[in-house]
Amino acid sequence: MAPTYRVLPLYLLLALSVLTACGRKQELAPMPGDLAAAPAALSKRADAGEAASAEPAQQRYLALTHRYTIESAPQRMRAVIDAHLQRCRELDCVVQSESFSSPANDSLPSGRIAVRVARKQASAFAAGLAGPGARVLRQVTDTEDRTLQVVDVEARIANLQQLRERLRALMGDVRSGVKELVEIERQLAETQGELDSLAAQRKVLALETDRELFEIDYLSQRSAVERGMLDPVRDALLGVGHTVAGSLSALITFVAGALVWLLPAWLLWRFLRSRRQHDQD
Known part of the structure; x- marks a missing residue:
């Protein structure tokens, strides 16, 4: 066995190497706080890279058309149309067309306007369409990408x-x-x-x-008496129509059925008549 004084220096060198290696590992190992912050830093770098590489979104140009059907009392329709046109002018709009038919020969008045309103004022104009004497019956919006x-x-x-x-x-x-x-x-x-x-x-x-188109049709509001007054006449006309249609259908069926036998009967009658004339001769 080797003497102790000769082996001791080897033990000291081995221990010093182990301590040096452990010290290096402690220097290289990250702290818990650094481990928690590393993913956040990487995420920020990735987001910055995506933002830098992302292209700006292209502006879209949309053409919007709003179609309204508004019911109004016959005597107030002209006033309702004028109020809507006045509201349009206050909001800096462009009037494309305007029409109004006055009542004549027991017909009810009707009207129609088409206006273009600036996009930022379109909501304000639409909100003022329904009001005293005007009731919105129908509203449809169409969008076209230009x-x-x-x-x-x-x-x-x-x-x-x-x-x-x-x-x-x-x-x-x-x-x-x-x-x-x-x-x-x-x-x-x-x-x-x-x-x-x-x-x-x-x-x-x-x-x-840049401007939204509003196409508005105005219809006259009929009273409850007017709406129910012509119901019996309408029912009678519908009944007459059904009766005529049923009779015409029966006549067509009869004629079609008679034609099936009429041609053979006529041919048989011609044949018998020719035989009788031949026998007489």
């Missing part, structure tokens, strides 16, 4: 504007000959014409997408 049309028109306008600027620059080039200048001027006129046409289309699209 985004593709608007984007296409704006892109074509931008391209033509660039072409117009290049043509104008060529017009000022002193090196261009007369023939080239005439051709450039012709192309410039065509480009300007297309630009004017596209600008008009863009204005129409802006009117449809």
Whole structure:
């Protein structure tokens, strides 16, 4: 067995190595707080990366059409229509059409208007349609997406504007000959014409997408007596119609059934008549 004084230095070196390794592990091991904060930091970095890579959402251009049916007393219908038109003008709207038929020959009055209201004022205008003397019977809203049309028109306008600027620059080039200048001027006129046409289309699209269309039909309100007065006449007319239809149906059935036997009977009668004449001869 080796002497103790020779083995002791080896034991001391081994112990020192173990203590050094443990110290390094403690330095590298993260604290519990660091472990809790690490996922949050990674999540923030990921969110920042997604936000940086995300593209801005494209603006949508929608054309909204509201269709209303409003019932009003016959004697107050004109006043109701005027009140709605006045409310429209207060909200800076555009009146596209207006019609009103006065009562004549026992007919009831009726009316119709079509107005375009700014989108931010549309809710206020719709809220004022129902009121004293006016009752909303029906309301439907249709939505049309005009985004593709608007984007296409704006892109074509931008391209033509660039072409117009290049043509104008060529017009000022002193090196261009007369023939080239005439051709450039012709192309410039065509480009300007297309630009004017596209600008008009863009204005129409802006009117449809920036303002909401309200189409309102006005019907006369009938009293309870008027609604029930003609019910017996209506029932009688319906009864007569059913009777006529039933009789016509029976007649058609009889004629169809008679035709089935009429042709064979006529052929038999012709045959017997020809035989009788032959026997007499």
